[in-house]
Amino acid sequence: xxxxxxxxxxxxxxxxxxxxxxxxxxxLSSQFGMILDAVARVQEVNLEGVKATSHPQPIxxxxxxxxxxxxxxxAEALSGAPAQEEQRFRVPQILGEE
Amino acid sequence: xxxxxxxxxxxxxSKKEVSSVELTQSHLDRIAAVDGDVKAFLHVDKxxxxxxxxxxxxxxxxxxxxxxxxxxxxxxxxxxxxxGVPTTAGSKILQGWKPPYDSTVVSKLxxxxxxxxxxxxxxxxxMGSSTENSGYGPTFNPWDLTRTPGGSSGGSSAAVAxxxxxxxxxxxxxxxxxxxAALTGIVGVRPTYGAVSRYxxxxxxxxxxxxxxxxxxxxxxxxxxxxxxxxxxxxATSINAAVPSVVAAAKSGDVKGMKIGVIxxxxxxxxxxxxxxxxxxxxxxLASLGAEIVEVDCPSFEYALAAYYLxxxxxxxxxxxxxxxxxxxxxxxxxGGASAEAVMAATRDAGFGREVKRRIILGTYALSSGxxxxxxxxxxxxxxxxxxxxxxxxxxxxxxxSPTAPTTAYKIGEKxxxxxxxxxxxxxxxxxxxxxxxxxxLPAGLADEDNxxxxxxxxxxxxxxxxxxxxxxxxxxxxxxxxxxALITKAPALKGGAN
Numbered sequence: 001x002x003x004x005x006x007x008x009x010x011x012x013x014x015x016x017x018x019x020x021x022x023x024x025x026x027x028l029s030s031q032f033g034m035i036l037d038a039v040a041r042v043q044e045v046n047l048e049g050v051k052a053t054s055h056p057q058p059i060x061x062x063x064x065x066x067x068x069x070x071x072x073x074x075a076e077a078l079s080g081a082p083a084q085e086e087q088r089f090r091v092p093q094i095l096g097e098e
Numbered sequence: 099x100x101x102x103x104x105x106x107x108x109x110x111x112s113k114k115e116v117s118s119v120e121l122t123q124s125h126l127d128r129i130a131a132v133d134g135d136v137k138a139f140l141h142v143d144k145x146x147x148x149x150x151x152x153x154x155x156x157x158x159x160x161x162x163x164x165x166x167x168x169x170x171x172x173x174x175x176x177x178x179x180x181x182g183v184p185t186t187a188g189s190k191i192l193q194g195w196k197p198p199y200d201s202t203v204v205s206k207l208x209x210x211x212x213x214x215x216x217x218x219x220x221x222x223x224x225m226g227s228s229t230e231n232s233g234y235g236p237t238f239n240p241w242d243l244t245r246t247p248g249g250s251s252g253g254s255s256a257a258v259a260x261x262x263x264x265x266x267x268x269x270x271x272x273x274x275x276x277x278x279a280a281l282t283g284i285v286g287v288r289p290t291y292g293a294v295s296r297y298x299x300x301x302x303x304x305x306x307x308x309x310x311x312x313x314x315x316x317x318x319x320x321x322x323x324x325x326x327x328x329x330x331x332x333x334a335t336s337i338n339a340a341v342p343s344v345v346a347a348a349k350s351g352d353v354k355g356m357k358i359g360v361i362x363x364x365x366x367x368x369x370x371x372x373x374x375x376x377x378x379x380x381x382x383x384l385a386s387l388g389a390e391i392v393e394v395d396c397p398s399f400e401y402a403l404a405a406y407y408l409x410x411x412x413x414x415x416x417x418x419x420x421x422x423x424x425x426x427x428x429x430x431x432x433x434g435g436a437s438a439e440a441v442m443a444a445t446r447d448a449g450f451g452r453e454v455k456r457r458i459i460l461g462t463y464a465l466s467s468g469x470x471x472x473x474x475x476x477x478x479x480x481x482x483x484x485x486x487x488x489x490x491x492x493x494x495x496x497x498x499x500s501p502t503a504p505t506t507a508y509k510i511g512e513k514x515x516x517x518x519x520x521x522x523x524x525x526x527x528x529x530x531x532x533x534x535x536x537x538x539x540l541p542a543g544l545a546d547e548d549n550x551x552x553x554x555x556x557x558x559x560x561x562x563x564x565x566x567x568x569x570x571x572x573x574x575x576x577x578x579x580x581x582x583x584a585l586i587t588k589a590p591a592l593k594g595g596a597n
Contacts, residue, residue, distance in 0.1 A: 009459065016415060016462045017422075018455055019443035027452075028459060034518055035460060041404040042476040045483070052478035053485060055305045055335070056291045056534020057560070062334040076198035080426030091424050092438040 002036035004029055100124050104170050104264040104318040111169040114158070118151035118169030122213050125171045129215065129262045131594035137237050138247075138257035140176050141184045142216035147171065154211040167321055168211030173263035175254045176217040177224055178309065179298040180204045187300045188220040188250075190233040191421050191428045191449025201298020202330045203267060203309050210325045215263055218253030222451045223418065224271055224302045226250050227523045230514045231453040238510070239282060241550055241589050245507040248278030251312070255282040258312050260592060265322050266312040271303050272406055273503075273527025275310045276539035280502035280553020283541045283585050285319045285570070286312045290560045291534035292337035295330035303413040304335075306406075306531040314586050316540060316570040320348035323563070339561060347564035351571030354388035358569065359495025363399040364526045370505045372545025376552040377501045380542045383576045384569070394491040394498060398483035399529050405484070406528045407521060408464050408477035415461030418454070421446065456517065485533045492559050497569050500526045502539040502553030530557055538566040540574055541585040551585065 006029045013020045020028070074087050083090040099107065099116060110116045126144055133139055154169040174180065177187045179197035181204075186192040200208070207214060221231035229237040229252035239247040240260040247256040251268030255278035258266045268275040270288035279286025287310045294309045301307060311322035327341040360381065365374060385391050423429040423445035424438070431444030450458070464473040491498055503523055513520045530537040535557060542554035554573065558565035578584055 004463070012459045012462045012466075013455075014443075015466070016458050017419075017439065017443045017446055018450065018458065019440075019447045020455070021447070024447075024452075024455065028456060031456070031517060032460075035407070035456075036463075038518055038521075039404045039407050039460075039464075039473065039477075041401055042408065042480050043472060045398070045401055045476075045480060047476055047479040050479040050482050052475060053481040054478055056485070056532075057335060057337065059292075059335065064331060072198055079198050080195050082423060082427070082429035083432070089425050092432050092436055092441045094438045096437075 002033045002040065004032040004036065100128050100261045103315050104167060104313055104321060105315070107170050107264060108167050111158070118154045118213060119148060121169065122147050122151040122171050122215070125215055125263060132260055132592040133262060135238060135243055135593060136240055136256050136260045136262070137235065138173065138218050138253045138260060138262055139216045140186060140219050140234055140253065143183050143214065146183065147213050147215050150208070150213045154213070157211070165210040165325070167325060169213065170265060171213040171215045171263050172207060173216065173218045173254055173257040173266040174204070174214050175220055175251050175266070175268045177220060177269050177300045178203050178267060179300070180214065180217070183217065185217065186233070187224070188222040188232040188234065189449060189451070189454070191445070193428065195427055199298065202295035202332060203326050204298065206326050212265070212325065218257055218266065220253055221250035222454050223300065223414070224250040224269055224274055225414070225453050225457055227273070227277055227520055228513065229253060230510060231451055233451055236510055239507045240592060241283065242507065244509055245550070246281065246510055248281035248507065250274040252278045254312050255279055255284060255286065258282070258284050258314060259586065259589065264313060265318060267309055267326070268312055269299060269307060269309045270531065271306045271410060272531050273524045275312065276527050276537055276553065276555060277503045277523065279312060279539040281507040281551060283551030283589065284312060284314050285316055285538065285540045286310065287319055287323060287538045287563070287566060288530060288536060289323060289327060289563055290337070290536040292335050293327045293341070293536070293561065293563065295333040295336050297330055297332035301417040303410040304417060305413060306410060314584065316567055316574045317345070317348040320344040320567045337561065342561060342564040344564050344567045347567040348571045350568060351575055353384055353569055353572040356389045356497065356569060357392055357495040358384055358389045359392050359394040359491050359498045361399065361491070361498055361500050362393055362395050363397070364500035368504050368522070368525070369501055370545060372547045373501045373505060373552050376542040376545065377554060380554045380573055380577070381499070383580070384573055387572055387576060392495055394494055396487035396491055396529070398480060398487045401480045402484055402529045402532055403521060403525050405477040405480035406524070406532060407460070408473050409481065411457040411461035412464050412474050413461070415458045415465065418458055421449065453517070481532045484529055488529070488533045488535060497565050498557040500555050502526060502555040506545045506548055506550035506552060526555060535560050536563045536566060538570050540570050543577065543585065544588070
């Protein structure tokens with residue numbers, strides 16, 4: 001049976017930018033072994049020489065003519081902003097003090 | 099009037115026997131009477147709906163040409179952006195968000211004069227099979243209010259089954275239209291991937307997501323399908339081809355000489371007895387109508403569930419990175435000079451529910467260096483094998499069939515703490531999503547042991563959606579004549595409104 005420790009879950013949560021409570025980390029860690037065992041079944045199949053499918057339709061990159069089309073106004077784009085200032089999204093501090 | 103089909107309502111509107119404002123008000127009254135118990139809606143847009151209805155009535159009075167479903171009301175899954183109307187995808191992280199734009203599906207509905215009554219409940223970001231993962235509490239199955247209506251589009255299926263709307267839109271990433279349709283005794287179609295634009299559909303798993311129609315009859319479903327399908331330059335994965343003639347197919351409903359393939363792997367062990375019985379009876383009916391029944395072998399389907407629960411979480415871990423507390427949605431912990439990263443992490447903890455976190459973490463794991471090839475890479479190869487299985491099966495049959503879900507509707511709370519048990523409910527619907535083809539669920543009767551609806555699934559190759567409707571209409575007509583009326587008329591009356 002696969003396992004994923006509380007610390008491994010905490011590391012993944014950090015990578016995913018989710019600050020989990022201790023209870024959540026423990027709960028996820030306890031469920032993960034079963035889920036990993038179930039999904040690991042993909043490794044039971046001989047996949048040698050099989051191509052990967054990332055997408056169901058055989059389409060190439062789609063480009064459009066480089067012309068300006070109507071888009072959201074600044075007010076519309078900012079309408080859901082948690083905070084704004086001078087027609088911009090105001091975000092928390094992104095650099096340290098020094 | 100609310101107990102009629104959408105087609106009958108459209109007919110009455112065109113003959114001016116009823117106005118769209120009256121029809122819309124009747125549905126709003128029904129919602130007021132029964133939705134306290136069903137809880138299908140997260141938001142009812144009474145003013146918006148009545149204004150839309152009045153506009154359609156004015157167009158009709160002025161003698162303008164209106165589209166066939168103009169003035170008929172609809173319930174919209176809360177995963178689709180509607181300008182100025184709260185859109186949450188069932189998540190607390192989007193509570194109160196009002197999109198500044200319409201999704202393409204909504205634009206098409208509005209252009210067709212279809213009246214949008216409100217936004218329906220769903221599993222958070224469409225991750226779930228019971229609506230219990232909604233950040234706003236579950237929806238209840240109108241057939242039995244102690245049970246789930248399925249999910250993730252359970253609000254939409256319950257609204258249609260409870261006669262709160264004749265039509266609804268859902269989205270189907272692993273079965274989220276077909277399974278709730280099955281569990282509530284209505285019709286639901288997941289169109290071919292790329293047939294309906296994903297612009298403005300809040301992304302869960304981009305290579306699997308597809309919006310589609312719900313209704314109480316095959317023909318109504320086809321009418322709505324034709325409204326929302328079609329190429330859209332705003333979605334790079336949208337198929338640039340003519341929309342299949344699904345309405346014509348639903349009206350023909352002829353299966354004489356049609357080859358119907360029963361998928362060996364999608365029946366038997368794990369399927370409830372009453373589900374299997376109704377499925378077999380439906381097959382016999384189709385055979386009696388002149389269809390040829392063959393069995394097909396799809397050995398890779400055994401691994402579809404495992405592949406899905408790697409691919410979908412991987413894509414979701416990437417897609418949901420956009421909920422970063424910076425541009426829209428929830429922001430918490432923004433005090434005392436907290437860093438952007440700390441605010442982001444606190445917000446995502448507060449805003450996401452358990453299942454969403456579980457899938458993001460699983461996806462982060464499956465995509466991480468050292469595990470990528472073994473998990474995500476293998477899952478993508480299984481996907482190729484499933485596509486090959488379908489190609490072989492469709493060489494032997496025009497459509498493929500199976501039960502939609504292995505069981506009827508289960509009790510609220512029964513599987514919520516057991517994610518693997520919940521995932522197993524998607525075993526018959528997931529292969530369609532992985533292959534990007536189309537599928538329908540329609541009612542096949544009630545299971546003997548619990549008197550709850552059973553769904554019959556039909557699958558067809560990409561952009562052959564009309565075959566679903568052709569076979570579906572034939573089976574529906576035969577079943578209705580056998581039962582002496584549509585299955586939905588057998589649903590128990592809800593408190594506050596006689597059926």
